[in-house]
Amino acid sequence: MRCPFCGYSDSKVLDSRPADDGHSIRRRRECQDCGKRFTTYEKIEVLPLMVVKKNGQRESFDPNKLLVGLIKACEKRPIAMEKLEAIVRDIEKELLNTMEREVTSEKIGELVMDRLQQLDAVAYVRFASVYREFKDLQTFMHELESLLKKTITEK
Structure with a gap:
């Protein structure tokens, strides 16, 4: 100095x-x-984590947006708010530990779906239906079938 x-x-x-x-x-x-x-x-110098959206637009990572999405997916489900906040903290920590300054919204969506699949099947399907933008009943049914197969093999 x-x-x-x-x-x-x-x-x-x-x-x-x-x-x-x-x-x-x-x-x-x-x-x-x-x-x-x-x-x-x-x-400590903290560089902001940037999210690259599907249309190429970039914005700062906002954990509150992630929490709002989780709350919507878990609406009327028996899931404590503390669990949702823990998921947000866990995902944010994982993203920051990668040392990447930019992350795609697809990557964040996959991390959310992984955690929701373990937490609650209904919340997972709700989130997946919005995130994956199911165009028709066939793709929705395909997702449900893969979820059922996974659930059966885990038991």
């Missing part, structure tokens, strides 16, 4: 403590050359 008084490039840290509700670190430093003291703040 360069001294703001003399420009010397080496300083000694005298004190470190959390600042800004734990979102940054306040450090009290002393210049090794001139002996003057100064304060620095360190913040």
